[in-house]
Amino acid sequence: MITVFTRQGKRIEILSQSELWHPRLTGGRVRAFCPIHGSDHQRSLSIDPVSGWGRCFNAACQANVLIREWNPQAAYHLLGTGSSGELVSQEGAPERSPVPRLSALARQKEGASALNVPSRWQQEERRLLEALEPTMQAALQASAQGRAYLGERAIPLEIALSCGVGLLTPAIIAHLPRGKQRRLLQRWSGRLIFPLRAEGTKGYIGRTLWGWRPGMDENDHKQLLERLGRPQRWIKTNPAGSFSLPWDQLASKLILVEGTFDRLALLSAGFLPEEVVALAGTALPTTGLPPHVRHVLLALDGDEGGREATARLSAQLREQGRAVTCCLIPRDGRGKDWNERWRLGARAALEPLLDSYRRLY
Structure with missing residues (x-):
């Protein structure tokens, strides 16, 4: 942009x-x-x-x-x-x-x-990010800011690394050959990088840490980034996908959440990686979910947009012949998404989801 x-x-x-x-x-x-x-x-x-x-x-x-x-x-x-x-x-x-x-x-x-056909530079962008995955993970381990940011969201570093999360630092970009490679990755500089998956493709989404400092509330950081000239909070590759395991490794009963940090929060609380998929938004993958997924627990955000998306996705999934259970986050002041609830109230704040999960199994 x-x-x-x-x-x-x-x-x-x-x-x-x-x-x-x-x-x-x-x-x-x-x-x-x-x-x-x-x-x-x-x-x-x-x-x-x-x-x-x-x-x-x-x-x-x-x-x-x-x-x-x-x-x-x-x-x-x-x-x-x-x-x-x-x-x-x-x-x-x-x-x-x-x-x-x-x-x-x-x-x-x-x-x-040609809305969704990736151009040559987008293919190269994804190739570069994939090649840099080990380097970005090492950078996250070494970054005091990156570790502190995960800590503020109550996400253990080990959980993030096990999911392939990394940090693209300016130093990594500076070591790339001058020219096109640096230009392609410049917009990803200073971002936590999450790998995304869909059937037959791999993409990425990046969350900027620009301007964040320890102790800053997530909402305060969001307001800071909404000012003129600040980086976008999130950017994606084309194609993108969902934050999850490879599709052939997913369970037949899935929990769908909105954000990447929601998935990390649930994994931190003890859910299994194959059970939780983050849509990185509120839309289903364009290729659909794998056919072996028979039951979906929709657990989107508790704001108005999340509730509207729950109704829309529920109808879409049922049209595909899948069983659907909906878990709406209560408006109890304990957080509007699962990461916020996990951060503020630990496992007790996840009780609505845990209850739906028990009934699912």
Whole structure:
């Protein structure tokens, strides 16, 4: 994502189509969860695939966006020397080069049919992250900030490492060859990196530690990152996936949670790795769950978005012929997600989930 300001002061977010979260073509427009304010509760981002221009209709975001592949001339003009846009940040953007003009019909076809096709630089990005997994895990072990952050969330370092979590430090990037590799990974710098899995693919999601210090509440850190010019809290590769074991190792009865830290919290409380899958959002993997999964315990966040997603996913899973049990987090002030409840109240705060789990088995 690249942010530019026009001479009139208008802010524009230039996105790659790969940065759209779970896009869907609806009524001639592409609707997607907004990667700018980090929401996956509703598809608030609406884009015209013909022009490439769109807007987020979330009241707190209202971002103006341009999808570079769908209108390369406008993107090149905004980013070019002496253009009407002034570049203020550039996180991991691929190299620019002039491209031929596409017709409106061609752009519409590209927007509709190539939404989830990873480009060459995205494939390279995933390859680099996979190659650096051992190095990132060693960096997490050596990082006082990384260990302290996990500690504040009540996650033992051993649990995080056993799940493949690492830390991509600026020092790791500095040891890469100059040029494309460094540019590709720059947007991942200073992030906890979680491996994601889906059928036949492997992806990653990264949580920035920028600005965090020991003792800082998670909500305070979130507010800090929502200020202008701060890094996004979470970024994903394309494709991404779910935070879990490889799919052929999953149990036939699964617990689905939203966040990666929710899964780490449940594993810290004694649940088995093959039993818990974090969606890294509120959408099912595009390829669906493995066919051997017959029963799903939905345990999403306790906010309004989590409750809405529970109803939606429950219907989807039942349509697939799976048995579904729903565990709604009570509004008792003990936390709106399982990691927060684990951090504030340990195992006792997980009792609603434990009770549902006992009935499941």
